Amino acid sequence: MLDITVIAVAIMICLALILNLWRLFLGPHIVDRILALDTMYINSIALILLYGIYNRTGLYFEAALLIAMLGFVSSVAFGKYLLRGDIIE
């Protein structure tokens, strides 16, 4: 039962990633694109956790933590660049 659930949830998350990609192409303003990219980071964390469950290992949590940190830092860097014209003043 768990394998079927994991595959179903992975399909849902892939659908969510496609919707985010659509917004990334569509986005009228650049802030929309940054928001879509940030959401894609979070969805990919969920996908990696599901892959860990599917393979019955806890090895992928470090990768998920790394993607979470890098996603936050990159979103904040984009935001600071757009806001101030520079990242570290």
Place this chain on the structure above:
Amino acid sequence: MSFAAELTISLLLILGGVFILVGSFGLLRLKDLYVRLHAPTKATTLGLGGVLAGSMVYMFDLQGYATIKEILITVFLVITAPVTAHILAKVAMHHQVKTMDRTRNKEHVEQAREQLPPHQDSEQSTKYGQE
């Protein structure tokens, strides 16, 4: 693995998947950037929390002991998601992104945009300090 554990994990995972899908659907469908900020920052964070809770129960069932990594990821995301949303909303405000027609209190946007950073504001702060 017992049936109860599988049921719990499956329910948590499906809850998380549905919320992530709803968040992305909202990101695509909502009309305005400021409205669109709501969907990924709330629904997607909750959905990832559901997936992480399911993963936590699964690892506890698999290994027999609990690890702190999942809680670490959850806490990190709960802390950072509002910060990202705040910075993006601030960027949108300063870049004068268009709002919907029926947005209320639009007249306050100009005032908020012209707020000075703290170090240029020292006269006012000393004045408040004397009072």
